[in-house]
Amino acid sequence: MLGIFLRAQATNQKDSPQKESPPDVPDAIQVPAGEEVVVFAHASGSQIYICQASAGDRFSWTLKGPEAELHDRNDKVIGQHYAGPTWKLKDGSEVTGKAAAQVDSLDADSIPWLLVKVVNHGGKGTLSNVTTIQRVHTKGGKPPAEGCDAAHRDAENKSSYTADYYFYAPAK
Numbered sequence: 001m002l003g004i005f006l007r008a009q010a011t012n013q014k015d016s017p018q019k020e021s022p023p024d025v026p027d028a029i030q031v032p033a034g035e036e037v038v039v040f041a042h043a044s045g046s047q048i049y050i051c052q053a054s055a056g057d058r059f060s061w062t063l064k065g066p067e068a069e070l071h072d073r074n075d076k077v078i079g080q081h082y083a084g085p086t087w088k089l090k091d092g093s094e095v096t097g098k099a100a101a102q103v104d105s106l107d108a109d110s111i112p113w114l115l116v117k118v119v120n121h122g123g124k125g126t127l128s129n130v131t132t133i134q135r136v137h138t139k140g141g142k143p144p145a146e147g148c149d150a151a152h153r154d155a156e157n158k159s160s161y162t163a164d165y166y167f168y169a170p171a172k
Contacts, residue, residue, distance in 0.1 A: 023136045023166060026103045029115035031132045035168040039089075039126050041070035043081050043165060046158035047111060047141040051148035059150060061143035061157065070165070085116070087133070087165065093125030095167075097133055111141035111161060129169035137164040 020037040045068025049061040065083025072078050079089035088094035097116035104112055116133040141161025148155070 028101050028103050029113055031168045034171055036171040037166050038169045039167045041165045043068040043070055043163045047161050049143040049157045051152045051155045059148045061148050089126055091125030092123035093127035094122040095127045095130050096120040105138045110138040130167045132168040134166045135163050
């Protein structure tokens with residue numbers, strides 16, 4: 001009898017999609033209560049920086065935007081991430097966000113972890129109800145330490161990075 005129950009339970013687990021668990025993150029980038037993960041994506045690409053003059057004719061690398069592919073847990077490309085910042089999935093849905101909070105990456109040579117609030121939606125699909133995004137587990141992506149001066153004004157630099165993005169929507 002127990003064997004029949006266990007086989008039935010295994011079948012039910014196989015038939016229903018497994019829910020993605022949220023990552024363990026510091027309080028500063030926790031998502032609001034009542035939201036659940038609706039999609040996970042691993043980004044692989046570049047953070048693009050441009051050399052610009054700042055106060056006092058000093059020059060510094062300024063983030064122009066990301067350029068990355070989004071992959072699911074099986075490494076299948078499911079979308080793109082680009083300036084905005086915008087995330088667009090192959091199902092036609094997209095969101096644009098604005099950073100709401102950040103914490104330093106556990107890797108000192110990597111861009112920070114972020115909590116992003118969605119400010120705009122487009123298309124219909126998986127991202128249609130997304131309200132919050134977390135960027136975690138970052139590797140790389142920081143601007144160069146040097147090479148930005150008057151002689152390199154408006155020069156671009158691509159810094160390779162990877163990160164995990166968790167997209168949240170109100171729980172059903």
